[in-house]
Amino acid sequence: MSGNMSDGSLGPFAGLPFSKGHGTGNDFVLIADPDGEYAIDEAAVVRICDRHQGIGGDGLIRAVHSRNLPEGRALLEAAGQAEWFMDYRNSDGSAVEMCGNGVRVFVHFLIDQGLVDLPEGEVLLIGTRGGPKAVKREAEGYAVDMGPWDFIFPVEAANQGTDSLVEAGGLQVARPALSVSMGNPHTVVALAHGDELRAADLHHPPVVDPTPPDGTNVEFVLPADPLVTDGVGVISMRVHERGVGETQSCGTGACAAAVAIRFWAGDGAPDNWAVQVPGGVVSANFFTADDGREHILLGGPAVLVANGTLV
The missing domain is CATH 3.10.310.10 (Diaminopimelate Epimerase; Chain A, domain 1)
Structure with a gap:
């Protein structure tokens, strides 16, 4: 399928492959940008997440190697093992600390794209603005250590x-x-x-x-x-x-x-x-x-x- 929004409002995202996913109905547009080449354009996020004139979603998730953005580098200094960073934006373009449904879908996306190998029962550490999150692959989904409340x-x-x-x-x-x-x-x-x-x-x-x-x-x-x-x-x-x-x-x-x-x-x-x-x-x-x-x-x-x- 295509997201046909060719009025120029997509900025750096035009031409990028995407996936659409959800966790219990909380839905996201996901893109892979391992090298951090594409600066987030809030207006483009709004356009992509629009349910009538875009792909539609509660937010946009960008998969980036942690070393390739400032928040990720800071996290690597503290956690050391979170190779991938979940750069999550709400549908209004604002950056968000953490999304529990989003991080499960994010890991599933990484696996689907061949970016990580995560057998059932294994754990992957993911970087987020809310800190590193450990995600375990299970038979019927994923379990995330959400950290302390x-x-x-x-x-x-x-x-x-x-x-x-x-x-x-x-x-x-x-x-x-x-x-x-x-x-x-x-x-x-x-x-x-x-x-x-x-x-x-x-x-x-x-x-x-x-x-x-x-x-x-x-x-x-x-x-x-x-x-x-x-x-x-x-x-x-x-x-x-x-x-x-x-x-x-x-x-x-x-x-x-x-x-x-x-x-x-x-x-x-x-x-x-x-x-x-x-x-x-x-x-x-x-x-x-x-x-x-x-x-x-x-x-x-x-x-x-x-x-x-x-x-």
């Missing part, structure tokens, strides 16, 4: 259960929320009924007060009843991503949602969670890493659906 605002606020209020169309009153960092910012709202989850209007950005310093993604989460089945916590989620809008899935958002619901559930809450998003199901499992901090392992599928050339 943290509260965005002082823990004293979190110890009270919430740290902000969120207003959104379709919800009659502002809702209390908890802000969680997964390397990128998230604000999580718990809802009581499925009708509320369906009613939330995410065509416009929710209003968060106070807003984290770098803006925030907002997750609206419905705990299952019962919350825990066979030792696994079960939640459903919709998300509004900054710079994109509502997406079918958000990997870091699923992790943040599990953090918040687990925190609110209190002692005895499970470490393993299944997160239902509009595009499917991902897992978010808590574990103590070698650094002594609590990390989250995000698991889920990665699919490539098309290849073509940008023209």
Whole structure:
């Protein structure tokens, strides 16, 4: 297939091969630029990701050798083994720290393009603006060590259960929320009924007060009843991503949602969670890493659906 956008707005991307992929419906346009030859043009990213006049996607991912861009070189000095860097841009052209669904699709793209060899059970370290991420290939997808989570605002606020209020169309009153960092910012709202989850209007950005310093993604989460089945916590989620809008899935958002619901559930809450998003199901499992901090392992599928050339 071709991305026929020959009005000159693609800048350096014109003529490049691309792939289209998704992780539980969170979709991306992917290009390989190992030598870092093509400077990112924000307007071109917007054009490519446009769902009516472009290829369409929640973002664009460029595969670059870490040594060939400043962020990657800095990461190599610290981590040493992250040969490939995931240069991820939202559909509005803005650079993003990390994308949990995106990094799974990124590794699948590297394998498909013959850029890496990753047998099932093996782990590949990937560079991102949110730090290095270890990705393990599994029988039905990929599992990513998303690193440690943290509260965005002082823990004293979190110890009270919430740290902000969120207003959104379709919800009659502002809702209390908890802000969680997964390397990128998230604000999580718990809802009581499925009708509320369906009613939330995410065509416009929710209003968060106070807003984290770098803006925030907002997750609206419905705990299952019962919350825990066979030792696994079960939640459903919709998300509004900054710079994109509502997406079918958000990997870091699923992790943040599990953090918040687990925190609110209190002692005895499970470490393993299944997160239902509009595009499917991902897992978010808590574990103590070698650094002594609590990390989250995000698991889920990665699919490539098309290849073509940008023209």
